[in-house]
Amino acid sequence: MKKTLLTGIQPSGNPHIGNYFGMMKQVVDMQDEYTTLPFIANLHSLNTIQNAEEMKKNITNVVIDYLAIGLDPKKVTLFKQSDVPQTTELCWIFNTIVTMPYLMRAHAFKDAEAKNKEISVGTFDYPILMAADILIQDTDVVPVGKDQQQHVEMARDIAEKFNRIYGETFKLPEAIIKKEVAVVQGTDGQKMSKSYGNTIPLFTSEEETEKIVMTIAMDSKGIEEKKNPDDYNLYKIAKLFVNKEQDTEIRAMFENGGVGYAEIKKYTAKIINDYLRPMREKRKELEKNPERVLEILEKGGKIANERAEKKMMNVRKKCGLR
């Protein structure tokens, strides 16, 4: 029996290379080995996207993104969270066993609070809905970036607590976080994130990619100085894309001195564009047939819904609801 892999991505617009290396690529790399359930976390996204047209467009786009990077809809169950409404039912049940102080420890909540943001109940409850996503599908592993680790740990805690109260029901999921790509840095050296405006989009033109790479922050060392590539954000980004030869070449540019930053950046942009070109071309093809996206989601939604319903029958019984 294959183990189950599940992960969610919010339909929040253009994915960046941090999303790709931190999470999306893992799903593609693991799709043969696991029963794979990637889904579009559109219910989570209602906290930020409150416009039907934008929501619909973004959902179609995420599916196309995933297909373009090599996810095979014949192998995986790709679905929309909202096609599994049992998740919100389970979320409610979890709401009744999780305490406020526990949820107040969530990083996302603490960050929002520190910034004095007005926090919706949905944002506060975010980790519980995520726990329901994971646990309702009997998930073994959850590939995510480092920033989601706490949420997966919370899902484990919630599973344990439910099992303690109502008897053995849920598997304890594990996060899979690839060390080398746990945090992909943005053009300014902070974690790459849509909310920081420091991203390199996965799907954009080659010209735009080069333009963005040219803005990566460097230092004021002279051209002739020898430099350690590992000290530079530019190299850390390039390293995600290089083959062996390119790695040797770019390291030499730093280590030997004599090459200006503009030139190293141009070379990096070329490496990035070469790597991403096939996916970008595939995406352009896929864009021509959005109906296919709807078919894939419909089929995936049915399968995910059936699995969840089976699980919920058991949960309802355990809680004395049926």
Ligand code: ADP
């Ligand atoms: P963003 O911070 O840009 O809004 P999301 O929060 O939507 O990104 O993240 C989607 C997925 O991509 C998550 O699994 C997250 O851990 C991963 N991810 C996001 N940014 C990075 C990054 N800079 N490095 C590694 N993984 C990332």
Ligand code: TRP
């Ligand atoms: N919180 C995740 C993010 O922002 C998205 C998500 C929702 C998720 N439910 C999930 C990820 C379940 C993994 C498993 O990226």
